[in-house]
Amino acid sequence: MVLRLDAGDPGFEQGFLALLAQKREVSVDVDEAVASIIAGVREQGDAALIDYTARFDGHTVAPAGLAFTADEIDRAVAAVEPEAMAALRLARDRIEAYHRAQVPQDHETTDAAGVRLGWRWNAIDSVGLYVPGGKASYPSSVLMNAVPAKVAGVERVVMVVPTPGGELNPLVLAAARLAGVDEIYRIGGAQAVAALAYGTQTIRPVVKIVGPGNAYVAAAKRRVFGQVGIDMIAGPSEVLILADATANPDWVAADLLAQAEHDEAAQSILITSSPDLAEAVAAAVEAQLATLPRAEIARASWRDHGAIVTVPSLEAALPLSDRIAPEHLEIEAEDAEALAARVRNAGAIFLGSHTPEAVGDYVAGSNHVLPTARSARFSSGLGVLDFMKRISVLRCDPASLAAIGPAAVTLGRVEGLEGHARSVAIRLEASRRADAGA
Amino acid sequence: MVLRLDAGDPGFEQGFLALLAQKREVSVDVDEAVASIIAGVREQGDAALIDYTARFDGHTVAPAGLAFTADEIDRAVAAVEPEAMAALRLARDRIEAYHRAQVPQDHETTDAAGVRLGWRWNAIDSVGLYVPGGKASYPSSVLMNAVPAKVAGVERVVMVVPTPGGELNPLVLAAARLAGVDEIYRIGGAQAVAALAYGTQTIRPVVKIVGPGNAYVAAAKRRVFGQVGIDMIAGPSEVLILADATANPDWVAADLLAQAEHDEAAQSILITSSPDLAEAVAAAVEAQLATLPRAEIARASWRDHGAIVTVPSLEAALPLSDRIAPEHLEIEAEDAEALAARVRNAGAIFLGSHTPEAVGDYVAGSNHVLPTARSARFSSGLGVLDFMKRISVLRCDPASLAAIGPAAVTLGRVEGLEGHARSVAIRLEASRRADAGA
Structure with missing residues (x-):
């Protein structure tokens, strides 16, 4: 039996914390x-x-x-x-x-002080x-x-x-x-x-x-x-589906199983505002498992790590979703757009009933290498920036160094780094002498 | 005595490799x-x-x-x-x-196929x-x-x-x-x-x-x-200065020492096309050390990790600089701009004789948290992106799913992930039935 939680139950927070803390990977010491x-x-x-x-x-x-x-x-x-x-x-x-x-x-x-600054990616x-x-x-x-x-x-x-x-x-x-x-x-x-x-x-x-x-x-x-x-060290894959009563239970079940078939450690979670949908999806998962080639893997994943959570409204699901910070977040609901706009933590969002996660795995164009194991709280999917680096570039001339240099001398001295201060002061003094001589 | 290398010497490559391989940190097992x-x-x-x-x-x-x-x-x-x-x-x-x-x-x-896609930073x-x-x-x-x-x-x-x-x-x-x-x-x-x-x-x-x-x-x-x-684990700080005969040896020496005073493991390297500048800088470093408050630290850093490298031209220095991938790169030379444009690996570039690195440490505005220990080959300094993450967002409607979905079904099947294929196919079939019924 898949884990069932109801946000209205007194033991909900404890059950949800246990779900969050679930260890899905055996770390082998190699x-x-x-x-x-x-x-x-x-x-x-x-x-x-x-x-x-x-x-x-x-x-x-x-x-x-x-x-x-x-x-x-x-x-x-x-x-x-x-x-x-x-x-x-x-x-x-x-x-x-x-x-x-x-x-x-x-x-x-080039800013008001005459300092030229910026960066270059390569x-x-x-x-x-x-x-x-x-x-x-x-x-x-x-x-x-x-x-x-x-x-x-x-x-x-x-x-x-x-x-x-x-x-x-x-x-x-x-x-x-x-x-x-x-x-x-x-x-x-x-x-x-x-x-x-x-x-x-x-x-x-x-x-x-x-x-x-x-x-x-x-x-x-x-x-x-x-x-x-x-790059990041990827963990087992996961999907969270937020769905209301308008969602198609067969489609939701298919998406949960597409995730579950990856491996036994994969995780598929449904959060729904509709108890009827919850029941229908649970039944559809069982029905679809009957003919799925990788049913054994998908069944183990669903049994051990799957969950169906009922909530009073999908509004109430948003904080739960942000705490899970799912790798993949599907929103199959009437107000999918408004809900998505408020999501803070997720690797990728799949909007509406016609966007199964698998389309993103293969052909949508977005990257399928996404943060797992709650790391979407602090990291992003793979992208072009992972293959580039930024060099910052700075240029002062005598006038702009005269404008901002004295503050650097002050800070070098209060930090006890006189050599830092001197490397600026030696130039400021030379400029002053040159001005005096002119 | 600080290490001296000459790119014209037969043993140069070996000496440069040794400089690159220098271990400046004792790793304590805590x-x-x-x-x-x-x-x-x-x-x-x-x-x-x-x-x-x-x-x-x-x-x-x-x-x-x-x-x-x-x-x-x-x-x-x-x-x-x-x-x-x-x-x-x-x-x-x-x-x-x-x-x-x-x-x-x-x-x-929204692309030609009608797929809406993009990303959102937060x-x-x-x-x-x-x-x-x-x-x-x-x-x-x-x-x-x-x-x-x-x-x-x-x-x-x-x-x-x-x-x-x-x-x-x-x-x-x-x-x-x-x-x-x-x-x-x-x-x-x-x-x-x-x-x-x-x-x-x-x-x-x-x-x-x-x-x-x-x-x-x-x-x-x-x-x-x-x-x-x-964030990244920072190593000891380092500067590489590329300088030609037009550079001021006292200023170059001051910048080398500003780096060296950080700690004994810091590294200051000068690469110059001018043997005269090399001599003048070596002498100026000794002279300035006499009055530097943190002379003991700076002297140890310069003696153990400093280097002066002479090259036939600063052009010839660029590949060496990219191999070092310095945290800080100063270019004090006539054609500083042209040289800087060809640099591939560095944390930050300080252009011209009036841009001591210390001005970047404090007040220029660019970040002083930069990649050390050659990691500028693959990473960037600290910036706003380190405090944000990107959520990719994808939306198909029945028409756009019909356009790109069949390829996802194909790829799911050739990868042996029938559940992936079905999560797309189940929607495509429903659309076909709806169209047939209409």
């Missing part, structure tokens, strides 16, 4: 193993990569075979059904258009993209990570993907080709992260590493952070 | 102690805070005395010299103006600002962290600052008042970070924690990450 793998790659380079790949992925590769060749990628692209290729191309184009609007503007101004030089192997090897994730990097202007996007038993989904290579990925290596795990961070004879290091992975990959990313930049 | 302090605060709340404060800061405080009162802040403000107060006010106003230009725009568009609900105690208690850092948070629209900015022996620099309270900080607590160390992350009876938790601190504070921030957001 840190020592990962440290040794990283050390191995740093010391032995390609030889270690080949060794770990034989051991963990069960296939033998020569140094010259670490990279996929253009021919191999051509063959993979040729093996993809035209319909799938067209869908990937539509997704690529829409993701590109959406993210192009995120490219930030440089800024420069792309990170090179980025590594980790793509999981096997069943979690999603071509859509390749697009969602690589396209924004290319839109940002990253010159070198390097993909790594393990090929257990030598096998790889050709769609992943096709997506990489469509996204403009520059190099692709058949390696995975902590060894791939180490190769991206430190380089080997074959693989030049990158400056930042993004993309999801298992516990080994996550631990490796944490360890190489500093040497390179990393 | 993780176990920090874990126990955090657990203490989570279990005992205020009582633990009071206990740790007595133990580590050597003064006794009652729960009611944890927060600074408005009266105490008034008295601190009254104790500050008018000249210092005016300098702080100038700094505050300029920082506010600079950061106001960083407030990002929301975006919304402020993080609450932010904790860590301010170190004792000598490193800098009012300028209070402004640099708190003003951008307030410009972003953060409703609740909470400052924590340890008061060893009960003492606090009144300038820190004055800066907090000027920046609009909402609550100030006299606590520090890992216990303060724990209180901000988890809350106590007196202190409500915040959503993100920013600000510099010692090894305990850094370890605590790493540990509470996830529960709350954190």
